Amino acid sequence: MKIELQNVSKSFSKNKALANVSLEIDKGIFGLLGRNGAGKTTMMRLISNILRPDEGKVLVDGKDINAHEGYMQSILGYLPQNYGLYPYLTAYETLDYFTRLKGITSSEDRRSQINQILKRVGLIDKKNVKISKFSGGMKQRIGIAQAVLGNPKVIIVDEPTAGLDPEERMYFKNILAELAEDKIIILSTHIVSDVEDIGSRLAIINEGKLIFSGSTNTLIDRVSGLTYETVIPQNDVEKYRKEYCIVSTIHTGNEVKMKYVTTHNLIANSKKVTASLIDSYIYSIGGLER
Amino acid sequence: MSKVFAIGNYDCKMKMRKISFWLITILITIYTLLDTIPSNYTRSMDVFNNHKYVALRIMKDTMQLLSIYIAFLCGDCLLKDERLGISEMMASTSLKKREYIYGKFIGNISISTAILFIVTVICTIPQIFMHPNAFELKPYVMSFIILGIIPVIFISGLATYLPYYIRSSKVFLVIFILYWALCEFAEFKGIEYIKYIGYAKFKIFQGQGISPPELGPVLNMCFLLAVGIIPVVVLANTKYMKDIGRI
Numbered sequence: 001m002k003i004e005l006q007n008v009s010k011s012f013s014k015n016k017a018l019a020n021v022s023l024e025i026d027k028g029i030f031g032l033l034g035r036n037g038a039g040k041t042t043m044m045r046l047i048s049n050i051l052r053p054d055e056g057k058v059l060v061d062g063k064d065i066n067a068h069e070g071y072m073q074s075i076l077g078y079l080p081q082n083y084g085l086y087p088y089l090t091a092y093e094t095l096d097y098f099t100r101l102k103g104i105t106s107s108e109d110r111r112s113q114i115n116q117i118l119k120r121v122g123l124i125d126k127k128n129v130k131i132s133k134f135s136g137g138m139k140q141r142i143g144i145a146q147a148v149l150g151n152p153k154v155i156i157v158d159e160p161t162a163g164l165d166p167e168e169r170m171y172f173k174n175i176l177a178e179l180a181e182d183k184i185i186i187l188s189t190h191i192v193s194d195v196e197d198i199g200s201r202l203a204i205i206n207e208g209k210l211i212f213s214g215s216t217n218t219l220i221d222r223v224s225g226l227t228y229e230t231v232i233p234q235n236d237v238e239k240y241r242k243e244y245c246i247v248s249t250i251h252t253g254n255e256v257k258m259k260y261v262t263t264h265n266l267i268a269n270s271k272k273v274t275a276s277l278i279d280s281y282i283y284s285i286g287g288l289e290r
Numbered sequence: 291m292s293k294v295f296a297i298g299n300y301d302c303k304m305k306m307r308k309i310s311f312w313l314i315t316i317l318i319t320i321y322t323l324l325d326t327i328p329s330n331y332t333r334s335m336d337v338f339n340n341h342k343y344v345a346l347r348i349m350k351d352t353m354q355l356l357s358i359y360i361a362f363l364c365g366d367c368l369l370k371d372e373r374l375g376i377s378e379m380m381a382s383t384s385l386k387k388r389e390y391i392y393g394k395f396i397g398n399i400s401i402s403t404a405i406l407f408i409v410t411v412i413c414t415i416p417q418i419f420m421h422p423n424a425f426e427l428k429p430y431v432m433s434f435i436i437l438g439i440i441p442v443i444f445i446s447g448l449a450t451y452l453p454y455y456i457r458s459s460k461v462f463l464v465i466f467i468l469y470w471a472l473c474e475f476a477e478f479k480g481i482e483y484i485k486y487i488g489y490a491k492f493k494i495f496q497g498q499g500i501s502p503p504e505l506g507p508v509l510n511m512c513f514l515l516a517v518g519i520i521p522v523v524v525l526a527n528t529k530y531m532k533d534i535g536r537i
Contacts, residue, residue, distance in 0.1 A: 045378075048381075048382050050378060050381045050382060070384055073382065073383060073384045074384055076382055077382075078378075078379060078382030079379075080375055080378040080379060080382075082375045083374070083375035083376065083378060083379055084373075084374030084375050084376060085374070085376070086300075086304055086374075086376070088303075088304040088307040088308065089300065089303075089304060093300070093303075097296065097300050098379070098383065100292065100293060100296035101293055101296065101297075101380060101383045101384075101385045102383045102384060103293070103383075103384050105292055146379065156382075
């Protein structure tokens with residue numbers, strides 16, 4: 001199974017949300033990184049066939065999803081970035097509602113799938129509790145549970161870990177990793193560690209343009225041997241920002257511990273450090289903005 | 291069709307779990323009971339022994355309060371899904387737009403009919419005891435269908451599509467209350483759905499019970515059904531949501 005984006009563009013009024021993006025996504029977890037407003041959600045919606053591209057095609061197994069009405073919807077599980085759940089329904093009823101919308105007509109099938117997925121997300125003992133009594137993390141688990149219902153071949157999750165505490169975030173990532181065996185999972189996020197922990201392939205979008213696609217190792221290799229760390233006076237940060245690509249700054253009193261990527265002159269007292277995925281990502285999107 | 295009924299069923303279920311649903315049901319029931327159980331003074335009036343009259347009076351009282359509550363309870367059914375982001379999740383399933391809209395419409399009709407039914411049944415029970423040998427069920431059933439269900443379809447339809455078009459359930463509610471007030475207090479004779487009930491009220495005040503429908507009420511009934519149903523069908527078959535174009 002493979003998803004292909006071929007020269008896909010999408011605009012909203014005068015804003016170009018995506019410009020001529022071409023990308024291939026295979027089985028496993030695929031991370032989509034980018035700043036807020038970079039175009040990730042638009043891309044997720046285009047792949048989900050919720051939006052239609054202005055130009056280009058989205059192909060799944062060679063089929064144009066716009067030309068094959070309903071095909072993508074039949075193999076898709078989707079968790080949008082900003083979603084809510086009906087507070088007056090219980091966890092079980094919420095999932096029952098979505099199984100019905102997904103066209104699972106047999107009540108026995110529905111019951112068995114819902115119980116199975118509630119066990120998987122650790123909410124089986126809360127199945128009769130109303131959603132209004134759930135924490136943010138529990139609601140997120142219900143969100144992923146509804147996406148997984150019907151055993152979809154493609155699961156798209158848009159910023160799923162935003163707002164979760166570290167424990168919930170780890171729990172969520174484990175669920176995704178378990179699901180990834182025989183599916184395509186597209187994880188859109190601006191949190192680099194989410195991709196680092198569970199994804200081996202990723203793409204980076206910046207201002208609607210695809211600026212990287214490949215493995216996490218390839219991305220790290222881009223700045224490997226080029227990443228340095230130094231301590232400078234706080235006032236000098238802006239001066240160096242013009243000359244160097246700063247990937248991290250940690251303020252300690254009047255000084256700043258600064259990490260930067262360079263291919264030319266080093267700042268005094270710099271030492272080479274091991275590059276991480278986040279360093280490479282920040283470098284790819286043009287360094288820290290502020 | 292199963293998706294339509296799933297949406298309708300769950301929509302109805304959710305609204306029934308709201309405390310306001312039960313409060314308004316109790317309030318309407320009390321108001322209607324007080325108005326239809328005769329006091330010592332009115333007990334001697336013949337009209338209170340006329341089941342057609344009492345059935346009409348139950349329906350008139352119920353619909354007066356219920357119509358506004360339906361507008362309040364059901365007016366945000368589409369906008370709320372958009373606001374909560376549920377529409378986007380729905381768009382990722384195989385649900386079709388028309389199934390969604392019809393499901394919401396059926397949900398609105400179901401919840402309104404449920405209140406109407408509960409109030410009518412409770413308010414009819416005293417009549418059975420008051421006239422143990424002369425009770426007639428037919429007038430209550432007929433008034434439930436003609437004076438209850440038809441305005442319910444009208445208001446449920448309005449509450450489904452109008453807030454979506456004007457993009458605000460609150461503005462819709464204000465418009466609806468103004469319209470209701472015009473019909474109720476200013477005898478606004480233009481396009482009011484209350485006109486049909488107004489016809490019944492006229493008969494009530496005349497103390498005559500209901501007679502075979504005249505052309506005006508029949509036309510008005512057609513108007514109510516058309517205004518309630520046709521725009522829902524149009525909405526269900528045209529593009530819904532500007533950038534979430536699938537459903």
